[in-house]
Amino acid sequence: MTDDSAKRDYRDTVFLPKTDFPMKAGLPQKEPGIAARWEQIGLYNALRDARRGREKFILHDGPPYANGDMHIGHALNHILKDMVCRTQNLLGRDAPYVPGWDCHGLPIEWKVEEAYRKAKKNKDEVPPKEFRAECRAYAQNWVNVQREQLKRLGIMGDWDHPYLTMDFQAEATIVAELMKFAEAGNVYRGAKPVMWSPVEKTALAEAEVEYEDITSTQIDVAFEIVECPNEPSLVGAFVIIWTTTPWTIPVNQAISYGPEIEYVASEINGRRYVYALQRESDLLSRLGIPTVDKGLGVLKPGALDSAKARHPMHALGGFYATPRPLLPGDFVTTDSGTGLVHMAPDHGEDDFDLCKANGINPVFAVMDDGRYRDDWQWLGAHDERRMSVINPKFNAPDGPICSDLRETGALLAASADYAHSYPHSWRSKAKVIFRCTPQWFVPMDKVLGEGGTLRERAVAEIARVEFIPEKGRNRIGAMVEGRPDWVLSRQRAWGVPITLFVRPDGTYLQDPEVNARIVAAVREEGVDAWEEARKAEYLGAGYNPDDFEMVTDILDVWFDSGCTHAFVLESGRWPDLQWPANLYLEGSDQHRGWFQSSLLQSCATRGRAPYDQVLTHGFTMDAKGRKMSKSEGNTISPIKVMEEYGADIIRLWALSVDFTEDHRIGDEILKGVGDQYRKLRNTFRYLLGALDGFVGDMSDGGTLPELEVYVLALLSELDGKLKAAAEAYDFNLYTRLLVDFCNEDLSAFYFDIRKDSLYCDGPDSVTRNAYRTVLDLLFHALIRYAAPVLVFTAEEVWLSRYPEDGEEDDNGQRGSVHLLEWPAVPGVVVDNARWAMLRALRDQVNEAIEPLRRDKTIRSSLEAEVVVPDSAVPEGVSDEQLAELFITATVARGQGETVTVTKTAHHKCSRCWRLLPDVAEDGALCGRCDDVVSHMDAAA
Incomplete structure (x- = not known):
C-alpha cells in the first residue's frame, strides 16, 4: 500500500453503473417518436411475418361507435385487447389484431340532425342519398380521429386496413346475412309493442336503453261494472285500476285481474269499489281514507269472470262506448297498485298478448313523435292535449288526462310522487315508451331448419362458451332465456336497409336469384343501391314490380355489429384471421348488446357462437367510486392524461386494476401509478448501467454462487406465474407479480446485496461476473415480460442497449422488443x-x-x-x-x-x-x- 493512499480519491477505480438511459421519462414527448418509428419499420406487418405458420389466436374487435373522441372506457377496452394480443404473440402464437368501427345507426344520424337543427335545416327536405353521404362523412372523420388516438395509446394493429360496417363489402355481407334469415323463413313482420323513442322517432333495442330513477304521476281510476254474470250484485260497482302512465288511459281496451287473488267489494263514500284485499291499506292511504265505510266481503272465486266495465270516457261514444272486458291474467300481482291492471295493447307487452288472445287489436293512436293522432276522439288537435305523451305536463295531476277523468268522477287519487326506475334512450336521454307498430322480427322460439329454436341453440352455446368472469354466463343466459323476439327494424335513414319485397298479404319474396342481385348491387354501391327506381332490375323478368312493396326500414345496428364475424373473420379480406374467434372482449353491458347479437346471428346461420371465450370488464368510475358524467364534471380524458403523464402510465393503470369489476381512476390514483412506473423504470435503468460493457457469460465458466442460483429460481417461479396469468387474462395479477418482483426481489434485495461486488470487485471476480451474467438473464426476461404493458418504455430500454446501428443478435431481432418471444429461463429449483x-x-x-x-x-x-x-x-x-x-x-x-x-x-x-x-x-x-x-x- 502506498504512503499517500489515505489521501487518494478512489472514485475512478470503482465500477459504477454507466448508461445514457435517463431516469426522467419524458413520456409525453418521447412516445410519439417511438410510435412514428414503428410505422416507419412496419412493425405490425413484421410481427405478422415473424409469427406466420404458428398456432392462431383470434381476438375479434367489437366495434365502437365512430362519433366522438376516445374516452377512458375506450382506452381501458383497447389496452386490454392490446395486452391480450401482445401476450399471445409473446407466447409464440400468431395473434393478429384488426380494429373496427360501427358506423351506422342513430348515434351518427342524431349528430348530423343536430347540425341540421342548428342550421335551421329540415332533414326531411334533404334527398336521402345526400343525408346518408353526410352521415358517412361524419363517421369517417371520427374513425380517423379515434384511430390516431388509439395508435397514440400504443395499440398495435392493422390500422391501415380496419373494418368499417359502412364499407360497401361489409354492407353487402350484412344484406347477405339478412337474406339467410329471410330465405329460411326466420323473419316475420308483425305489430307488437316495442320500446320506442318519441324524440328519435324509432324503435330501440334493449341495448340502446338505460334506466334512470324518475318520479311519475300515479293515479287510481274507477271503471264502472256494467255486466257481471257470476256476481250480478256487482253491477254498478267500480273496479279500481292503478297506473303510473296516465297517458295510456285513452287507449284502454280491457282490465285484467289475477285468478288467484282475493278481491273485496267495499263501500267507500257511498260507492262500491272492487280491489285486491291485500292492497287495501295502501289504496286507502292514497285515497286519504282511514278505513272503509262498509266492507261487503271477499268475492267468491270466479266472481269477475266474463264481467265488463265501461271506460270513464264512455260518453264520448265511438271507441269509448264499447264496454271493456275483465280478463284473467297470470302476470297480475299484488306487489303494487290495486290488483287490477288496465290493458292498453298498444303500449304493453302483457297487455298486447292478453288482448290478442281475446281478439282485441291495437288501435295505433299514438304517432311516432309521441303525440296522439289529430282525429283521436278524446284528445283532439288543440292546446296541451297535443303534447307528447312523455311530457310531464301531459301526465300531471292537473294535466289533460287527469282533468278529464276528474270531471267524470272516475279519478279517485292522483299524485306526482311515485319514484321508480324508467327506461330512457341512452343517446337522447329522453324517456321511451312501449308503442305498438308494424316491425320486422326474428322469432326466438320457432324451430329452425336443422332442429332446435334460436333460443335453444343460444342457451346451449352459452353453456359451452367460457365466460371470464364466470358470472357473465348467468347474466347473458338470463337475458337470452327471457328475451322477446328480436326486433330487426328501425325507422331511420342511416343504416343497412331491410332488403325485402313484400306482397299485399304481408308475405315476402324468398328468391335466391333476386337476393343475389341485391347483394351484388350493394357490394358495388353500398346502401344507396336500395332504391325504388331499381325495383324492376332486382325483381327481374319473372315478377311484376306492381305486386311488391319495397321495405323502407333499416336494420337494427346490433344486427350490423352481430354480423361482423362474417365480414371480418370469414371474408378473406384479412387473410391472417379465421372463424370462429378465440375471444370476444368488451364491457359487461355487451351481454345485452354485441355479445348477444353476435350469438343470435351466428346461432341462426351457423348453428354455434362465433366465439369460444367471452371476457368482460367493468366500468371506470371516478376516484370516489361515482359514475363519470360530463354534468358531474368528473370525467377523465385519456387524451389529457397522455399529454400530462404519457400513454404508458394509462396502460399501467389499466393493467393494474381488477378490470373484471368496476374500478376507479383519478389524479391521486394516477400519481400512485406514476410511482410504480418510476420503480420499474429505475429497475431497467440499473440493469442497463450494470450491464455496461457486458459481452458474455461468466469468464471462468464456474458454478454460480448460491445467491445467484436463488435469484434464478425466483425468476423461474415468476416466469411460470406470469405465463399462467397471461393465459388466463389475469392482467392485474400479471402486472402486480412483475412490479413486486422488481421492487422486492431485485431492487430491495438482490441489487442491494450485490452492489458492493458490482462496484468494487475486480474485473475477473467470479462473483461479479456471475452477478452480471444473471443480470443479463434478468434483463432479457424482464424486458419481454414488461413489453406488453409498457410498450413505449420497453422499446426505449431495448434500443438503449441494442441501438439500431448495433449488430443483430442471434434471432436477428434488433429492430424492436415487440418482435421477441417469451424468454427461455433456466428451470432452477432451490430449497x-x-x-x-x-x-x-x-x-x-x-x-x-x-x-x-x-x-x-x-x-x-x-x-x-x-x-x-x-x-x-x-x-x-x-x-x-x-x-x-x-x-x-x-x-x-x-x-x-x-x-x-x-x-x-x-x-x-x-x-x-x-x-x-x-x-x-x-x-x-x-x-x-x-x-x-x-x-x-x-x-x-
Missing part, C-alpha cells in the same frame, strides 16, 4: 424454506438496525455489528455470507432469540466504504480493494 428463513432473518436485522439509524448512532447498516439467534440460521451458511446478505460489518451468532446490534469499531475502507478488521486506519483500503487498485495501477 425455498432455507431462503425463506434467511430473508425473514434479514428483515429482522433491518428492523433492529432502524432505531440506531433514526437516532444517528449509526448512519448505515455497514457500521453495524449484528448478533443473530443461531437457531434462525439455516445449516451451511457462514457468518461472512450473512454479513454479505445483511450488508453489515460483521455477523455473529448467539443463543438468544432476538437480534442485537452495536456500532462497529472497525475502520472504513476508503474505496468500498465497508468497515472491516483488515482496514488499518481510516483512509486505508481493505485487502480486496488494495488488490484491485494494485492491479489497475499496474495495468495503467
